Amino acid sequence: MANLEPTKRDADTKTPGDGPAVILVETSLAENVGMTARAMMNFGLTDLRLVRPKCKWPHAKAISASSGAHAVLKEAKIFDTTAEAVADLHRVGATTARLRDMIKPVQDPRGWAGTMRDAFAEGNQCGILFGAERVGLHNDDLALADTLITVPTNPSFSSLNLAQSVLLLSYEWQMAGGAEVPTEIRRKGRGAALASQGEVFDFYEHLEDEMDKAGFLRVKEKRSRMIRNIRNIFNRAKMTEQEVRTMRGVVVAIAEKKWRKEDF
């Protein structure tokens, strides 16, 4: 096993949250994780997250393929679910070659990099989801994203290697920042910040719990699709913290036929 000791990071890449998280879902090949780490570090990104990696972890092949980006691998976080991996993020993009049957804004890597820079300037954390090598992201993963990201490839040969996709997004992030990243985080007013995905999930679960109690989701085959559809509606709304509290209050009020101050 190659050395996994912490490597001293350079000043440019030290601060947590100084760039988007790269989230690999069910990656099969350790080499691809290593090449992803290299591509990230080439453009100053360090926040790598692995959801249910299909390769052993840690893995010597990842280390050798990273060509020295050990710090990124060493600090990679492992998650059981995509939902947990994005819980602290405010904006989430999902890379996909196939634009599926789903209502979402779509951006190319350049557009999404600009979106993320704007979000960061307002103190919001961002992340990018990348699916498994052959099959890409599940629909349930796509439902967790507010934006789909598509690279304008040759339509007859569109499948990008995983690390190549990461590279393009990392590169565009860098390009969109010029030489500078914002040095000051500014929020406007209490509750005006975008809700984190964790707060949004709590709302979803609350809502779905009430729907379950009402028997709304009782048809088993339709349940997950129905939930996905409803989550997609709220995802598109990109709610603020205050708005999530409001919506929770709405659900409580309607479900219990009374308004309780302590609920929101």
Added chain:
Amino acid sequence: MANLEPTKRDADTKTPGDGPAVILVETSLAENVGMTARAMMNFGLTDLRLVRPKCKWPHAKAISASSGAHAVLKEAKIFDTTAEAVADLHRVGATTARLRDMIKPVQDPRGWAGTMRDAFAEGNQCGILFGAERVGLHNDDLALADTLITVPTNPSFSSLNLAQSVLLLSYEWQMAGGAEVPTEIRRKGRGAALASQGEVFDFYEHLEDEMDKAGFLRVKEKRSRMIRNIRNIFNRAKMTEQEVRTMRGVVVAIAEKKWRKEDF
């Protein structure tokens, strides 16, 4: 040895000279040639040239790493010298991480892609030189180029994988040609049409009626503001007809603790 038979090329990538030549000098790893071919084809490039490859050629590993970009490999041309490889080109860029003691214009990939598009529009052929994995291009190779190309990487971790460099240049070539992705995916089929404002208002009134019944809107001074806030959330979601029906079903279910098919 994998199949090296000519593959039928698609119309987009057929014409010779419809994009810049990618010229790899003294490449060591056949996998890198294969991944280069894949990256090229991802963005519609087909003219691959190899100067003194250090790997056996053709090579099974190149073919497997190309993930199907066989046509590019099959038609790759081999040269003894870089000078011969660029003889038919009018503009030549050389990729280098280190900006050496040489008087040349320097561009980033985006700038160089624009330069090449301009050159092509005037009937001039272009090419991009890429050096060997560890050492990059010789000074003699750089001397054959009219422009140096540097990717703005993290200064403390600047070494890009060879195929990654090819990818960035191919991608910027494609982007400079005005590649576009759709800006939004809309579901197709029944119920996929955007809901009319009338349908959306009916939903609002239904929701607000339930909120009133629950006493949620009883504080008069805040009522209109609260209603406005909630309407804004759903407004941003730009719901389809089907989604409005779904949300109405959700409200009925939660409010009445039972699911009635006739409601949505």
